[in-house]
Amino acid sequence: MASALGSSKYAKIDILKTISKRNGRDKKTKIHDIKGKVTNFRYYESLYSPVTTALLVYVDAGDSLKSTIPIKGNERLNFKIESKYGTLDFSKQGASMLINSVPEAGKESNREAVVLPLISTYELKDKKKQIFKKYNNLTVDDSVRRICKNELKAPKDRIFVDSCKNVYDFRGSGKNPIELILKLAKKAVPVKGDPGYFFYETQKGFNFKSVSVLVSQKSKATYTYTGMFRAQDEGNDYKIMMAPKFTKDQDIMQAVTSGTYVSRNIFFNPQNAEYIEKIYKINEQGKIEKTLGKDLDIDEELEESITRTNMHVLDVGSLQSGVSDAVNNSPLEWQAKSTMRYNTLHTQMLEIQVPCNLSLVAGDVITVEIENLNAEKCNEGINKHQSGKYLILHLCHSFSANESITSLTLVRDTYGLHTGTK
């Protein structure tokens, strides 16, 4: 492959239609190869999304596949797409997608265009499962591993969980596995670092990763923007195609309102009627330990007044079989700090497009170098304020007949080309 931007190879795109008779017995699966018909394919990952999704468009010029298979939704779709930098493989066990719906994009007398929105098979497994049992005396990461393995039935080699230091008792309450894990994310405290996790699926599997660990990663690739991008040029693979778009660069009012810089936190213990009121300031009690850029530099003025109050009634032994006076996963340890950690991470948001790189996944860290407006051809040409390490928040690999592109939404907490002292 000459260029990452060029068309990728559809090694496999199969629709697997399973027909079962007599209450699920005598299952027969028929494979329909549609790779020759696919005109567009988009694959999505996000730190906000617990499952991967995709969108496939095919054009049918002969018999209507939609009618002959027939495609009614819930068919499995296995695909494998190869590009210069990696392979997107959803054809192995434990990794495939389901057709969610079958809307038509357009129809003429001799052909029809069909759009197939795809969802991860785990999303259906999740929706079909309600958990009622109690998770007791387990660290949060242990509970997440058990839910992924036992309830979502994910293979062990597709579960990636960062260790936590806090034990949390909780009950299923009839919730779906993914809903439960998402509720655990903000209450999880890593062994080292600030509280706050993300739960998301990538092409490699499920991830329960702490924000601190994510921002501490080494940069996986460096992409530069020089304002000069010509598709036919050699060595374009790590260049940003269009001008980076900063969709957010600070939002002081939103940060102040949400208690990013300072918050008053009230805790009430119903057992002994103890009332605890704590003020967390981002440069003191709520200090962020690890950042993508320089150390956090917040105006003192923003820390002067309380702008947010969080109230929490402590859970004292409510899920113990006997009687206990132990506080369950005390929110003093995580409530205020996890809010600060999540909010600071979204200080800057940047959208870029680069030639397809299938080795990138959501949650990776990349370096972005943006040239100065009046750049000279030397090191000083890089904008040291905007350039630096960014975390991939959303990702889309897009394939068409002519080109393959990776679109990224990047976030970071602090400015600067180099990471801070901590």
Added chain:
Amino acid sequence: MGQGNKKRKRYNTTITTSKSSVSDKESPFWIGKVVSFEAQKEQTSGVKAWGIRYKVRLMGDYSDKDDVEDKDIIYATSALGVTDGSGAKNMLKSSKISQGDTVMGIFLSADEQGPIIQNVLPRSAVEKRGGGKFDAKSGFTDQTKAGLLGNQEFNEQDNVATPGLKDCKGSQKGGGKGRGIPLKGLQQMGIDPNLPSQVNAIKKPLSSITDALSSVSDVSSSSSSQKISDIVSSMKGQGNSAAYTEIESVKGALTNRDRFLIKDKMRIEELATTFLDDNTGPGKDFETTLEATESSQYQAFLDQVEVIDEELNN
């Protein structure tokens, strides 16, 4: 255009008619069943307990078909009414929640934490009991047995049947009629029930020796205006001779007729007193006493005394 016009905040003006209920997914309210006390005996027995808490199987959060045992159910803390007392100033009432009760409440914390029991739903007489996790069950345990109300475990507008009072003969009392006023008895006490109510109708009881002495002197000073019949009545049980002497000291010398009438009045009053003593007093219920005072025999005594009094006072 001013800065403020660029981003004008939009307010939601949609009017919604739906009301939040306990069945809404995001509702902070819940309803559930108190599980067996055996599964929470450390708490319900009070041995290691803190607070007033019960394990409640919350409807929706748990299932009839789940494999969660009663001992693994969440504890909900009981809230009390404003007149029940928190225990401060030694003011308190105990909780009356039993196993199998249907209770309602609210979550105090996010993510369905901190359940508080606010109310208990009364049981109906037709509640269906069963072995299911959410089925109604008896509130009695091995430690608590049925009392006077038996196995009636419900609380509704047509309330439980209570045991009735019976006399010693075993018959039920009361026929729906009111009692008659014991006119004669009241008159004997010096109260005329036909007179309208008036202030100071009944004299104050003696409260001290001084009062008693002054009362005696008052009697002697005013006894000249007393009727002979009253003096005779006040000398009851002191013998005929004492009565004659007392009356002569006030009214002067008595005739033989007077002496006969006084002697006869004292005899009849003695008979009436003996009759009452036999038929009233300790061991006799109110009904028996009333019957005695209203009996024809007793009324005959009173009638005779009345006739003698008229003769004496004339």
